[in-house]
Amino acid sequence: MDTERTAADVFRLLSDEIRLDILRTVARAQHENRETGVTELSFSDIYERVDVDGTSKLSYHLGELTGTFLRKHENGYAFTHAGEQLVRFVLAENYRHPAAVGPIETDGTCLHCGEAGLHATLHDQYFLLQCPACERPSFSYNVTPAQVQAHDGPALIDAVIGDLAGDLLKMRQGVCPDCAGRIDTEVFDAREVPVGNTVPASFATSSECKQCLRFLSLPLTHAAAYHPESVVFHWKHGVDIMGTGLWEFHHHLHDGQWTADRVDTDPDEYRVELRRDSASLRLYLDEDAAVTRTEHVKQRDQNDRRSR
Ligand SMILES: [Zn+2]
Ligand SMILES: [Zn+2]
Incomplete structure (x- = not known):
C-alpha cells in the first residue's frame, strides 16, 4: 500500500533518470493538450516519448511511480498531488543554485535604525534587504531559483512583493502558503522578545503551520x-x-x-x-x-x- 511508504521510500523511487523523464513527459503532454483538457497520457504515448529499453521496462517504471506520483486511469496516466508538486519543482529546476543578485537599491526603510535606501541581495539563497547604515538585515524572504532566473533587477523586487502579498493573503485566511494546511496566528508583545529592543513595533504576529512548520512573524500593524x-x-x-x-x-x-x-x-x-x-x-x-x-x-x- 502506498500509504505505508515512508519519505525515504518515496524519494528512492525518484532516483532514476527514466522515472523523472516519465514525469516530465506527462507534464509536457498535459501542457500540449491544455486546450482539449485531456490530462492523461496513454502507455503507448509515454513509450513513444520516453527513451526506454522496451515496453516491459517502461511497464516496470510506471508501476513503481503509480500510486505515489502517478494515477492510472482507463485512458492512461495522470499526476497525483505529490507527482504534480514534484514535477513542477523539477521542471522549474528549483533544486539548482540561484544566480547571484544585486545589490539592487530599493525603496523602503530599515526596521531597526529608520534609514532609507535598502540594498537587496541573495544571502544564503534567501532574498535579503540589508541596511547600508547599520548593516543589519532589515527583511528576508525565501526566493526560488526560478524566480531569480525569470526576474531581473527591480522586476525581482516586484516578484518578491507579489509572492509575499499572496502568502500573506493566504495566511490571513488561515491557509499555509506552502502546504495549504492550517496556519495559526497569534499576537504577542514584541517588547518581550530579544529582537523587540531593536525594532519600534510594540505588538507583532506569529503565524505557524503545525504540519510543514512554516512560520512568519510580522509587526501587527503590517x-x-x-x-x-x-x-x-x-x-x-x-x-x-x-x-x-x-x-x-x-x-x-x-x-x-x-x-x-x-x-x-x-x-x-x-x-x-x-x-x-x-x-x-x-x-x-x-x-x-x-x-x-x-x-x-x-x-x-x-x-x-x-x-x-
Ligand atoms: Zn539600519
Ligand atoms: Zn504548511
Whole structure:
C-alpha cells in the first residue's frame, strides 16, 4: 500500500533518470493538450516519448511511480498531488543554485535604525534587504531559483512583493502558503522578545503551520495593513498595499504614523491605527489577529486626539 511508504521510500523511487523523464513527459503532454483538457497520457504515448529499453521496462517504471506520483486511469496516466508538486519543482529546476543578485537599491526603510535606501541581495539563497547604515538585515524572504532566473533587477523586487502579498493573503485566511494546511496566528508583545529592543513595533504576529512548520512573524500593524478595509483605504490615498514591499511600511513605525496598542485584556483586544494624510483607519483585532471591526477617523477627531 502506498500509504505505508515512508519519505525515504518515496524519494528512492525518484532516483532514476527514466522515472523523472516519465514525469516530465506527462507534464509536457498535459501542457500540449491544455486546450482539449485531456490530462492523461496513454502507455503507448509515454513509450513513444520516453527513451526506454522496451515496453516491459517502461511497464516496470510506471508501476513503481503509480500510486505515489502517478494515477492510472482507463485512458492512461495522470499526476497525483505529490507527482504534480514534484514535477513542477523539477521542471522549474528549483533544486539548482540561484544566480547571484544585486545589490539592487530599493525603496523602503530599515526596521531597526529608520534609514532609507535598502540594498537587496541573495544571502544564503534567501532574498535579503540589508541596511547600508547599520548593516543589519532589515527583511528576508525565501526566493526560488526560478524566480531569480525569470526576474531581473527591480522586476525581482516586484516578484518578491507579489509572492509575499499572496502568502500573506493566504495566511490571513488561515491557509499555509506552502502546504495549504492550517496556519495559526497569534499576537504577542514584541517588547518581550530579544529582537523587540531593536525594532519600534510594540505588538507583532506569529503565524505557524503545525504540519510543514512554516512560520512568519510580522509587526501587527503590517499584518493588519493587508485587511481589505486597509487595502481600500490606502488605495483611495494612492497606495497599492498589495504592490508595496512590506519593508516600505517600516518608516510608518519610526514616524509614529502606524501604531498598535492593547486596548483590552481577558480576552486581549488590540487596536491598530494606520494614518495617511489627514485621515486614519482603526482596526480592532482579537488575540488571533483577526480583525473584528474597523472605524474611519475623520480629520477633526485626529486633531482632538493629537491635542489631548
Ligand atoms: Zn539600519
Ligand atoms: Zn504548511
